[in-house]
Amino acid sequence: GGNHLGVVNDVVGVSDLEMQQIATDLGFSETVFIDWTDSALDPAVRIFTPVDELPFAGHPLVGAAWLLGTLGPVPARALRTKVGVVSCSAHGDRALVDASIEITEVRDDVVEVAALAGLAHPERTMRLALPKSYLMARFATFDDVEALDPDMDAFGDVFGFTAFARDGDAVKARFFAPASGIAEDPATGSAAVALAEVFRRWGEPEGSVTITQGDEIGYPSTIELAWMASSTTIGGTVRHDDVVLVP
Known part of the structure; x- marks a missing residue:
């Protein structure tokens, strides 16, 4: 994983x-x-x-x-x-990063996300710049997120598309960034930072959640996310895998 x-x-x-x-x-x-x-x-x-x-x-x-x-x-x-x-x-085996970076653009309720998702309309959407452009879409259930089959050709100038659902302090997320050679990412810290800003903008100035991601592609991952009014922290468990010599 x-x-x-x-x-x-x-x-x-x-x-x-x-x-x-x-x-x-x-x-x-x-x-x-x-x-x-x-x-x-x-x-x-x-x-x-x-x-x-x-x-x-x-x-x-x-x-x-x-x-x-x-x-x-x-x-x-x-x-x-x-x-x-x-x-x-x-x-x-854990590391934390204070990822309190500037959000340079926010657009709420981006309707074109439905076409990207290839599903029924999500509950709510937002577009953020960190400075790359992130399209965030909240769906009703974890099953909705799991069933996503996005149209990779429809992303346009969007760097990454995050689909998520939340149940209390648990979040299920998927992240797609085909323009950067990432069809689907198993764990995306920058998308977690964007998610913290989404929660702030939607009326939750502070909180914490555990994000699960990557199950659909066989690399289950977990990100711990905490935020306050002006700070965001991400972290997780890290394991040393291998050392290779770069020619």
């Missing part, structure tokens, strides 16, 4: 094109590259999908925070991303 992540712990001498090629060759939803060039600052991170670079993604930050806190070379208190600095921590 879980969402595989590639972590390259030293990018000295590695070009942007080489980073992209490594991410493409690994084929994971994301590969994160850690840059220690400026030793006076917290490490910078670059995040690549198999086809492009992302300014922000939650799952790679959780994985990078855990790796640095567990395997080193030194624990990181914060990571520098292209949308700002996020604080992080790792304890045992």
Whole structure:
């Protein structure tokens, strides 16, 4: 289970094109590259999908925070991303990231989501920019989310489509981002950050939920999400898988 992540712990001498090629060759939803060039600052991170670079993604930050806190070379208190600095921590097999980034655009009740979902109309929708465009759709039941068969050709300029249903503090979610080479993602931290903003906008200024994702593609994953009026924290369990030499 879980969402595989590639972590390259030293990018000295590695070009942007080489980073992209490594991410493409690994084929994971994301590969994160850690840059220690400026030793006076917290490490910078670059995040690549198999086809492009992302300014922000939650799952790679959780994985990078855990790796640095567990395997080193030194624990990181914060990571520098292209949308700002996020604080992080790792304890045992878990890592947490304070993913309180700026939401630059919000559009409520985006009706075209029904066409993307290929199902009856969802209960409610919202479009957010983090800064990539996320289309969020709430459905009535977990079964509705499980039954989704979206039209991948209908996404247009939307980076990612999140379908979710909620029952108390339990959320079932699915995330699709075909334009970035991710037909369906097993665990999506950035979508969880967007979900926290959705809950705020829909009248819940603080709370916490456990998100399950990835069952439909055979990689069940869990994300812990907590939010307050101006902060969002994501986290989960991380397991070290393998070490490979990058040519």
